[in-house]
Amino acid sequence: MPTADTSDWGFASELDDVGGAVAIVGIGDADYSRASGRTTHEIAAQATERALADAGLGPAAIDGLMYVPFSGDQFTAAAYHAHFGTSHDLWVSEKGGGMVWAGSAPYEAAQAIRSGRASYVLNTFAVAWATQRSQMVGGPGQVHADDLCKQHLEVPFGWFPQPVYFATIARRHMHEFGTTAEQLGAIAVACRRHANLTPGAVMRDKPLSLADYLRSPPIADPFRKEDCCLISDGGAAYIMTSLERARDLRRPIVAVLGVGVGNSHTGVYWSQQGAFTSTPQVFAAPGAFAMAGLRPADVDVLACYDPFTIVSLMQIEDMGFCRKGDGGPFVSGGRLDFDGGALPYNTHGGMLSHAYVLGIAHVVEIVRQLRHEAAAQVPEATVGVYGGYTGPQASTLILARR
Amino acid sequence: MMHRDFPLPDVEWEPAREFWAAAARGVLSIPRCTACARLVWYPIAPCRACGGRGLEWIALSGRGRLFSWVVVRHAWIPQVADRLPFVTGLVALEEDPTVRLVTTIVDCSPGALRCDMPVHVVFRPLRFSGIERTVPAPMFAPVATDGA
Numbered sequence: 259m260p261t262a263d264t265s266d267w268g269f270a271s272e273l274d275d276v277g278g279a280v281a282i283v284g285i286g287d288a289d290y291s292r293a294s295g296r297t298t299h300e301i302a303a304q305a306t307e308r309a310l311a312d313a314g315l316g317p318a319a320i321d322g323l324m325y326v327p328f329s330g331d332q333f334t335a336a337a338y339h340a341h342f343g344t345s346h347d348l349w350v351s352e353k354g355g356g357m358v359w360a361g362s363a364p365y366e367a368a369q370a371i372r373s374g375r376a377s378y379v380l381n382t383f384a385v386a387w388a389t390q391r392s393q394m395v396g397g398p399g400q401v402h403a404d405d406l407c408k409q410h411l412e413v414p415f416g417w418f419p420q421p422v423y424f425a426t427i428a429r430r431h432m433h434e435f436g437t438t439a440e441q442l443g444a445i446a447v448a449c450r451r452h453a454n455l456t457p458g459a460v461m462r463d464k465p466l467s468l469a470d471y472l473r474s475p476p477i478a479d480p481f482r483k484e485d486c487c488l489i490s491d492g493g494a495a496y497i498m499t500s501l502e503r504a505r506d507l508r509r510p511i512v513a514v515l516g517v518g519v520g521n522s523h524t525g526v527y528w529s530q531q532g533a534f535t536s537t538p539q540v541f542a543a544p545g546a547f548a549m550a551g552l553r554p555a556d557v558d559v560l561a562c563y564d565p566f567t568i569v570s571l572m573q574i575e576d577m578g579f580c581r582k583g584d585g586g587p588f589v590s591g592g593r594l595d596f597d598g599g600a601l602p603y604n605t606h607g608g609m610l611s612h613a614y615v616l617g618i619a620h621v622v623e624i625v626r627q628l629r630h631e632a633a634a635q636v637p638e639a640t641v642g643v644y645g646g647y648t649g650p651q652a653s654t655l656i657l658a659r660r
Numbered sequence: 661m662m663h664r665d666f667p668l669p670d671v672e673w674e675p676a677r678e679f680w681a682a683a684a685r686g687v688l689s690i691p692r693c694t695a696c697a698r699l700v701w702y703p704i705a706p707c708r709a710c711g712g713r714g715l716e717w718i719a720l721s722g723r724g725r726l727f728s729w730v731v732v733r734h735a736w737i738p739q740v741a742d743r744l745p746f747v748t749g750l751v752a753l754e755e756d757p758t759v760r761l762v763t764t765i766v767d768c769s770p771g772a773l774r775c776d777m778p779v780h781v782v783f784r785p786l787r788f789s790g791i792e793r794t795v796p797a798p799m800f801a802p803v804a805t806d807g808a
Contacts, residue, residue, distance in 0.1 A: 399736065403666075407702040410669040410676055414786050414797065416740055416748040417762045418667075422730050426749060430728040433775035479731040479770070527702065529750055529760050534728070 267532025270541040271519035276368035277549045280379075281504035281513045282657065284313025284497035285622040290458050290613035293388040294491045301384035302333035303341045305495040313497050314508045315378060317342035320497070322376030324354025324363050326383065333382045349376040356383035356616030357563060358519070361646030361653030365517040367498045377499060383618040384493025391489055398489070405526065412529065420565060421486050423528050425478040428568040431535040432480065434583065439480060441586035442567040443471035445603075446484045446610055448594035449564070453607025455596075455634040460488055461611040485567040487609035494618040496625065501660070510629045515641075516550030516656035518542040525650040537569065538652035539576035539645055546654035547578070552641060554578040557656075559627045559636045560601055561620035562645035564608040573645045574601070577654060596634040605634045620644050621655065628659040665791050667737050675703045678717045680795060688722045688781045688798045690759070691715035699756045722781030723754040724761070724800065731770045739788040745770070751779055751800050767801035778803040 286308030288301040302325075310317060317338075325332040332355065335348045349370050354363040360383065367379040387398060399419035402408050412418060417426075431437045450466035453459035466484060474482040504511050520541025524530045533540070547553060554577060562573045571585040579601055580588040594603035606612045606623040613619060624642035626632040639659070646653035671680035682689035691703050695712030705713045729749025735741035747765040752758075765773065766784060782801050785794035 406673060406675075407704070409666070410673050411679070411702060412762045413667045413737070414669045414795070415762050415764045415799075416732055416737070416746055417730075419736050421734075422732060422736070422748065425730040426728045429730065430775060433728070475733075476731065477734040479733070523708065529762050530701065532758070
């Protein structure tokens with residue numbers, strides 16, 4: 259029996275209306291790579307320098323800084339000042355960074371900018387997980403292995419790490435809705451095609467056909483390695499300010515129209531999540547679309563945090579782009595392609611094929627699409643959405659060209 | 661931080677001590693809320709249904725249904741490399757199917773597994789290469805059906 263209609267398994271965060279309060283006026287990518295020997299500070303600093311140059315701002319203009327105290331070694335105020343040789347006061351928020359916060363940071367920034375605590379807010383996120391992989395310290399599985407319920411009641415039975423969790427979810431989705439390997443593969447193929455077109459994408463030079471995908475052996479049935487994201491070094495940054503100040507800067511204006519945040523009661527314990535084949539986008543997306551005064555049908559380009567193919571498929575369903583359970587047919591037949599697809603999706607290649615930098619590059623890509631400067635450009639894109647995810651939470655960020 | 665015999669469980673970890681002690685006696689046991697009688701899993705108060713703080717461990721039938729599963733073919737944990745592939749997954753318990761036990765599925769042919777098929781508990785040692793100690797644990801096997 260489908261578990262998708264269980265409605266008491268989570269809730270929406272109550273948010274003030276910040277529609278139109280801020281714009282994203284500067285974006286910067288660090289170099290994306292496999293193991294590179296770089297530190298997260300070096301990566302975040304490079305992304306920040308490029309975002310400042312993009313916005314036409316100097317380092318002293320930034321008076322707000324956002325990051326997440328996660329994975330250690332993020333770009334704190336001390337790190338910012340040490341890198342740029344500055345010493346001015348900075349409003350600081352730890353509700354920034356990647357994942358769900360790449361989508362909800364503009365909400366916190368809007369509150370700070372409205373209240374006069376900051377004028378130009380920088381959000382950064384960087385990882386060096388490819389470099390750190392051999393140590394498995396601070397890597398993607400570590401946070402789960404450290405949780406005592408998981409360490410003592412999941413890991414001993416072999417239910418670890420994330421590819422195993424999400425393959426279990428994919429299997430159940432297949433059972434409930436008839437989703438197929440070909441449909442999951444369609445997501446991997448669309449992302450790879452977009453990465454093949456995107457300078458700097460880790461998989462730029464590695465094509466993937468649906469036949470290639472189906473020939474690839476399973477590593478955690480029903481997942482093949484192509485269902486799973488990369489492990490990368492890289493990061494990105496974006497700068498936010500009020501719409502008024504944005505008009506004085508050099509770039510086309512990309513405004514934040516809506517933000518939503520959804521939460522699951524069971525947190526990181528996916529095994530116990532009421533609606534096993536859903537994400538908290540069920541609770542995040544409606545508020546964001548209401549704030550923006552838009553509907554999913556108005557969206558020209560979508561980017562979702564995509565650790566696994568099934569997480570893309572579930573978010574597309576849960577954000578309302580199709581009915582629950584119809585995600586498989588919806589993503590098939592080139593419908594996610596930038597050039598003519600019904601819903602151009604992860605047009606830089608996503609975490610499956612661009613780089614695993616936990617969603618911050620997705621937001622940068624959406625801004626680039628709305629400026630009409632993307633490599634795999636969606637013609638005339640005016641409304642773009644980022645879907646952020648961590649498991650316990652999801653966020654929906656609605657952006658529009660103004 | 662990992663304890664010494666990772667990935668074996670620490671059977672002295674207080675919240676699940678009775679789970680492992682019961683398994684050693686051949687019993688599947690998990691706690692229920694003393695206020696509302698709902699099963700509480702993972703075994704840490706408060707009860708998610710009513711907020712109650714009292715837990716009492718009860719014996720379960722050991723029957724359930726295979727909610728979902730994975731055939732693991734890659735050694736994300738190096739200590740399992742010598743027994744790939746294996747099947748891990750979730751069992752929805754007969755007494756409350758919203759409680760899903762993480763477990764290992766044994767005595768099965770992976771190709772014959774189906775979501776929601778009936779399974780029953782069997783007790784087998786958790787054993788990892790390089791670790792001498794073993795821990796008896798509740799695993800699950802498909803219920804034999806007519807003609808099987």
